[in-house]
Amino acid sequence: MPELPEVEALAVDLRRRLVGRAITAVHVTAFNALKTFDPPVSALRGTVVDGVGRHGKFLDIDASGVHIVLHLARAGWIRWREEVPALPPKPSTKSPLAVRIVVEDPETGATHAIDITEAGTKKSLAMHVVRDPLEVERVASLGPDPLTSDFTRDVLAGILSSEGRKQLKGVLRHQGTIAGIGNAYSDEILHAARMSPFKPANSLTDDELDALYTAIRETLGAAVERSSGLAASELKGEKKSNLAVHAQTGKPCPVCGDIVREVSFADSSLQYCATCQTGGKPLADRRMSKLLK
Incomplete structure (x- = not known):
């Protein structure tokens, strides 16, 4: 998408x-x-x-x-x-x-x-x-654009506080909360910030808030810069070639070398690195767990 x-x-x-x-x-x-x-x-x-x-x-x-x-x-x-x-x-x-x-x-x-x-x-x-x-x-009904000058650290802090115990992955993807981030870039942002996709939104420390804000601005900003000047026919390939974890299940994490893991849902999935994001602990994949039973 x-x-x-x-x-x-x-x-x-x-x-x-x-x-x-x-x-x-x-x-x-x-x-x-x-x-x-x-x-x-x-x-x-x-x-x-x-x-x-x-x-x-x-x-x-x-x-x-x-x-x-x-x-x-x-x-x-x-x-x-x-x-x-x-x-x-x-x-x-x-x-x-x-x-x-x-x-x-x-x-x-x-x-x-x-x-x-x-x-x-x-x-x-x-x-x-x-x-x-x-x-x-x-x-x-769109939320603020994360690359505009008025999307500040304080704005992000307010959003996370108001979202309570909702998981970071879902908060980042919800268009009425923050506009423009989907499944792929939410995976990439959370990997860059070294955070679990299931971390509660209102649980971040000041340092973690700094890391997440920086990851949002830098991950999206770098992708926009790489895409600048490309024709529509070239954009899909550019995106795929620069993903660290999204759609990279089973491949080595470019940061630590651990394998990229996946959690599957009914109509989508997320990818993450356990070493970088969850303290080495794999997240439960409920759909796979049911199949294994």
Whole structure:
């Protein structure tokens, strides 16, 4: 799933490609992806892209005051097309294409497109066409962005205190608490901070709070910096090649050499290093324990 660093890089890449270009057509081929009806998709035709931004893990394309707000979910992505097929795409359950947005360069008249795709059978990609991004409930309810200047150590301390005994992993991932961190970067942040994913949020000492705040800022900041200037086609590979523990089960921890372990849940999993994060004690994997019985 694209998280804050990848969505930020996508916004930068799309800004370079789209700003100043007119939208000439929007083809929705996966109707379940479109979550709004007013204004209609047809209102986008003839608009000019003024900017591309980000709200947490949501992309925001501003076209003459009409906003296309996208959440790419677990398997969504954006692909740039230098050439637009002659025929418009048709709805198909076999195609990963959900939406195609065609744009025209006002200087050359050349047309290009972005394809918004979603792999797999579980379709969660969401596209909202709104006049204000805050009309999207999940955008309006987002917590603070962890890379802005107003996300201070004191802000983090307040969040952790208010979350009580909730586990750090869940607190970091909850978009209404902190925006933009998902499953992958919460694993990476906790590994960098040398903390158990199950540690209660309100149990941190001052030194641990310092370590967690630094890990959030540095882990996300470094990922954004690495992604800067990359095209959308290169972002997935960049992310995977720089993960220390997430999706690295069974591989050696790059810090201590211990094996990376996993805890599985119904629809997700987390990865961690016992030596670095839990004092050498493996965490109970309840799903595996049940299978072994």
